[in-house]
Amino acid sequence: MGVDVAEAILTADVAEDQFATLVDALAANQRSDALTALLAEDHAVYDQRGTAAIVRMRGWVLLALARGALPPGALIFVLEELDTGHDGYLVAAAARALRACAPRAEFAPFVMRAISNLRFRDDPVTFDEYGAYATSPDAITPVHELLATLAWLGPLAREIYPQFDVLRTPGSGLSKKLLPDLERTLEAVGPPSPSASARLAVASSASGCCDWSRDGFLTWPFAARAPADAVRATVFQDHNGETTTFADFFTGQPAIVAFFYTRCDNPQKCSLTISKIARVQQQLADRGVADRIRTAAITYDPGFDLPSRLRAYGHGRQMRMDAGHRLLRTTEGIEPLRRYFNLGVNFIGSLVNRHRIEIYVLDAAGRIAATFRRIHWNEQEVVDRAVELLNGDGHPDAASRDSIEQTRPEPPDHPRAAASLLGTLASLGIAFFPKCPICWATYVSAFGISSLVPIPYSPWLQPVLFGVMALNLAAVGWRGRSTKRMTGFALVAAGALAVVATKLGAVPEHASLLGVALTMAGSFASARS
Amino acid sequence: MAKKRRVVKRSKSAKRKARAGVPTQSARAALAVATSPRNTVKERVAAMSAATLAVCDDDQGLQTMLNLLRDRDEPIKVRLAALASIQAASFSVVAFESCRSDYIATLRAVMTDPDPELRQRVLGLLAREKDAAAGKRLIDGLENPAKALVPPEKALQLLGYDPHADVYKIARRMVEKPPNEAARREALRLLAADANSKGVFEKILRDKTEAPEYRRISASALHAIAPDALQKLAREIVLDSSESEDVQATSLTAISQFGDEAKVSGDEALLKRVTRLKTAPSAKVKQTAKRLLTKYGR
Numbered sequence: 033m034g035v036d037v038a039e040a041i042l043t044a045d046v047a048e049d050q051f052a053t054l055v056d057a058l059a060a061n062q063r064s065d066a067l068t069a070l071l072a073e074d075h076a077v078y079d080q081r082g083t084a085a086i087v088r089m090r091g092w093v094l095l096a097l098a099r100g101a102l103p104p105g106a107l108i109f110v111l112e113e114l115d116t117g118h119d120g121y122l123v124a125a126a127a128r129a130l131r132a133c134a135p136r137a138e139f140a141p142f143v144m145r146a147i148s149n150l151r152f153r154d155d156p157v158t159f160d161e162y163g164a165y166a167t168s169p170d171a172i173t174p175v176h177e178l179l180a181t182l183a184w185l186g187p188l189a190r191e192i193y194p195q196f197d198v199l200r201t202p203g204s205g206l207s208k209k210l211l212p213d214l215e216r217t218l219e220a221v222g223p224p225s226p227s228a229s230a231r232l233a234v235a236s237s238a239s240g241c242c243d244w245s246r247d248g249f250l251t252w253p254f255a256a257r258a259p260a261d262a263v264r265a266t267v268f269q270d271h272n273g274e275t276t277t278f279a280d281f282f283t284g285q286p287a288i289v290a291f292f293y294t295r296c297d298n299p300q301k302c303s304l305t306i307s308k309i310a311r312v313q314q315q316l317a318d319r320g321v322a323d324r325i326r327t328a329a330i331t332y333d334p335g336f337d338l339p340s341r342l343r344a345y346g347h348g349r350q351m352r353m354d355a356g357h358r359l360l361r362t363t364e365g366i367e368p369l370r371r372y373f374n375l376g377v378n379f380i381g382s383l384v385n386r387h388r389i390e391i392y393v394l395d396a397a398g399r400i401a402a403t404f405r406r407i408h409w410n411e412q413e414v415v416d417r418a419v420e421l422l423n424g425d426g427h428p429d430a431a432s433r434d435s436i437e438q439t440r441p442e443p444p445d446h447p448r449a450a451a452s453l454l455g456t457l458a459s460l461g462i463a464f465f466p467k468c469p470i471c472w473a474t475y476v477s478a479f480g481i482s483s484l485v486p487i488p489y490s491p492w493l494q495p496v497l498f499g500v501m502a503l504n505l506a507a508v509g510w511r512g513r514s515t516k517r518m519t520g521f522a523l524v525a526a527g528a529l530a531v532v533a534t535k536l537g538a539v540p541e542h543a544s545l546l547g548v549a550l551t552m553a554g555s556f557a558s559a560r561s
Numbered sequence: 562m563a564k565k566r567r568v569v570k571r572s573k574s575a576k577r578k579a580r581a582g583v584p585t586q587s588a589r590a591a592l593a594v595a596t597s598p599r600n601t602v603k604e605r606v607a608a609m610s611a612a613t614l615a616v617c618d619d620d621q622g623l624q625t626m627l628n629l630l631r632d633r634d635e636p637i638k639v640r641l642a643a644l645a646s647i648q649a650a651s652f653s654v655v656a657f658e659s660c661r662s663d664y665i666a667t668l669r670a671v672m673t674d675p676d677p678e679l680r681q682r683v684l685g686l687l688a689r690e691k692d693a694a695a696g697k698r699l700i701d702g703l704e705n706p707a708k709a710l711v712p713p714e715k716a717l718q719l720l721g722y723d724p725h726a727d728v729y730k731i732a733r734r735m736v737e738k739p740p741n742e743a744a745r746r747e748a749l750r751l752l753a754a755d756a757n758s759k760g761v762f763e764k765i766l767r768d769k770t771e772a773p774e775y776r777r778i779s780a781s782a783l784h785a786i787a788p789d790a791l792q793k794l795a796r797e798i799v800l801d802s803s804e805s806e807d808v809q810a811t812s813l814t815a816i817s818q819f820g821d822e823a824k825v826s827g828d829e830a831l832l833k834r835v836t837r838l839k840t841a842p843s844a845k846v847k848q849t850a851k852r853l854l855t856k857y858g859r
Contacts, residue, residue, distance in 0.1 A: 083727070084725075087693065121693075153661070154662050160659065163697075165694030167694075169666050295725075296722075299667045336756045336786065380729075381756075382755070
């Protein structure tokens, strides 16, 4: 089966064994982009499946990614699993996938956190075949995989060396069988020394494949804020059973919004999120802005999370609950809300089957100004961002948009290079476009000599080429604006001007060659920036 | 005196060892008796409970016991006793967690054992751990009875430990076409956590031909997932003189305990009807009616 066909049929209807075959086909064809796309929680293929099935499927995708070089876009999913995962199979697969990336010192705390999360639930796993469960006492375990990953990091993991002491003490939860693995890992990592750490940090930041800053995975401030029109009418019921709308609660003041559900069985996700929202509220109170910045936690599971459950859940985690700080369930307009926040969640019936951590800071117009997703977020950072909005950054003026756009994930290199090439070819096409059918016949005679099929006279092609050239100019301009490097744009604009002027007869014919050269230089300068 | 001091000293040492997780001589000896096929089944079963201390704190002890549990040639009574001993050892959480992976792997291997009692107990232990391997086998068994490891009602009960098990669709099917009454009961109990099953419970609670037990379960489930719908239906049931007394008593309790006080106190038709029920023949109805009226000062 072709991989394009494989991608096309990856829908909710595909059977699990078929899914595994398709994932293997994508891996064999090195389609790491398509595999990475399968890690999104809201992918259609996960709709209406049980949590256990999703664990099997996502685990298989991670293992497929582990067989090649881990693409940068997949790193955030791998780190998320290590940071907050509580299923041994997925965490073990993530540990293996991480080893398909270039080692970096920053990975070590994630791996150690995964060991802390799982050492008391180190259930056996097997990667031998899709959907298999280990029944042999010799089976590997998640902690085994995590220790192997720390050993792979070697001296890059020295910063966390002191944390190994906990694992060596009796009652640490570490299996006795894993003690030799632990010793091997300690040997590979080696004890820390301040000078070595500094050198390693430099070496690590200079190394290759997985550039965190480009992925922007810790915080994702939002660029051009989309208007909240689609969700203004969304109706919520709060923990006291009182009704409000998005427009009423989320406009007029900045707000911090988290998503959760009370039946979440991962203590690193929803329960912790609400506890952290309580700490955010405390910080807002300490800064004297608790009445000027609202907080809300919206459940993914409004069918089950009735007001009484919301109240009990918030109360148990010391969350402040009053008119400006609420736990909410959506009673009308859940789909627009899901689309507006692009929620990373999927369902079986009304129950959540998988979700990510997601916190949003909204400006006073209810527009998303900042997002904190997947990895554990820092309360201070969220509060800082909300306070910034309160102090005037809430208005989407040009300056704030530009500063935000710099930190957005950049588009991949390939489409950018392709666009530049297309733009250059368009300029070339215009420059050499024949003026009449006789010129056309002269041109295509060359095709005849080369035994190629002659092309019929196509005068419509010229406006199309002009269009492509204009598009290229716009794309280079947009990119220059976001990178604040306008050289490429200036070159392409000059090139386009030269080509057009030649066609209008304002300058000599050979100026079009200069125009093509300028377009080419500008396009490639833009692609490289 | 000296002998007494020696005994006290020995016992303190044994306690210290026990606290430190070091198996005593007697525990090791018991383990030897329990695992030796030369002894009678009765002797081995009797020795098992005394061997618990040696099970987890000694790698060999645990391995021996786990191997015994896996071994289908061993007498089933010995294997069941071994399972009980391992379970008892599992209460020593800190010590036992370091052996957890072997324990889980063994339970997964034994969950398909030919002996139904062992199978069911092992599946119970795994289900409480929300083990995905056990969950998958239980669901496979519900979908295809030929593959079932336990009866459907037991499978539903065990799957109920994990709200994320993919079982609500099957349970709804079992309510409609149950393999037996017990399975239907368990399916209804399971669905009490499924907000999408509101319609199922409303239908059963309204249906006078349904057994009172199912209607009571439905009332309880509606209280969990749609309390407003329950209050509406409970009122209808109380006002309906042809209703079953059992279900009326349940409805009165629902209104009395969870009803909106402002709404109930202003509902003259309901209160008048409850006043009449104070003299109903059923003691249960009488009692719940009185309780409700007392709450609303009547």
